Amino acid sequence: xxxxxxxxxxxxxxxxxxxxxxxxxxxxxxxxxxxxxxxxxxxxxxxxxxxxxxxxxxxxxxxxxxxxxxxxxxxxxxxxxxxxxxxxxxxxxxxxxxxxxxxxxxxxxxxxxxxxxxxxxxxxxxxxxxxxxxxxxxxxxxxxxxxxxxxxxxxxxxxxxxxxxxxx
Numbered sequence: 001x002x003x004x005x006x007x008x009x010x011x012x013x014x015x016x017x018x019x020x021x022x023x024x025x026x027x028x029x030x031x032x033x034x035x036x037x038x039x040x041x042x043x044x045x046x047x048x049x050x051x052x053x054x055x056x057x058x059x060x061x062x063x064x065x066x067x068x069x070x071x072x073x074x075x076x077x078x079x080x081x082x083x084x085x086x087x088x089x090x091x092x093x094x095x096x097x098x099x100x101x102x103x104x105x106x107x108x109x110x111x112x113x114x115x116x117x118x119x120x121x122x123x124x125x126x127x128x129x130x131x132x133x134x135x136x137x138x139x140x141x142x143x144x145x146x147x148x149x150x151x152x153x154x155x156x157x158x159x160x161x162x163x164x165x166x167x168x
Contacts, residue, residue, distance in 0.1 A: 021143065028139050029132060037128055044124065048117050055109040062102030069095045
């Protein structure tokens with residue numbers, strides 16, 4: 001009864017009670033959601049890291065192939081003059097083609113990794129939002145069940161009857 005008087009006549013106290021209730025709810029949510037969300041993010045980070053490492057490995061292999069062809073090009077002057085002119089044209093064409101393919105492959109791998117990352121982040125965000133909503137509703141129901149007593153119910157019914165009677 002004294003608490004009801006404070007809440008009715010001191011809006012600051014009522015507001016402070018609401019703030020405390022919200023802080024408790026937020027603390028409970030953070031406590032239950034933090035570990036699974038952190039574990040998921042760590043796993044996702046490792047997956048993205050592995051994909052990036054694979055892309056870097058493929059890029060390195062492409063660079064090694066490029067270096068191999070550059071080395072072959074540097075040995076061409078030792079060849080016979082007529083053969084050299086013909087070989088230089090073919091090697092240069094092959095080098096350009098390999099570089100273009102390597103750059104194209106690296107670009108595609110990066111793009112696939114980026115798209116996969118974005119998709120995973122969207123799905124993760126969606127799942128986290130759903131989990132937070134579910135936990136929020138459950139926690140709110142528990143708080144209402146714990147705090148809403150028979151006396152509160154009777155008082156609310158009396159207040160309603162009083163208010164309806166004073167309106168008519």
